[in-house]
Amino acid sequence: MGLSGISPLSLLLILLIIVALFGTQKIKTLGSDLGTAIKNFRRALHEDEDKKS
Incomplete structure (x- = not known):
């Protein structure tokens, strides 16, 4: 058994x-967009912490 x-x-x-259903190109695009969104979210969190200090 694997995960749960x-x-x-x-x-x-x-x-x-x-x-x-989606094709490899669409999945690649979605993965890239998700990675960019996570990177921007982390950057915004760090900028917010810097402003509080």
């Missing part, structure tokens, strides 16, 4: 379904 009772085979099947 989900087998690795089930995770692979879910991943294949997602790739079939």
Whole structure:
């Protein structure tokens, strides 16, 4: 068993379904956008902490 009772085979099947629905290019774009959003969020948190000091 893997994460919370989900087998690795089930995770692979879910991943294949997602790739079939969205395509690899769309998933790549979503991943890139998510990474940029997280980076900007962290930067904003650090800027806010610097202003408080």
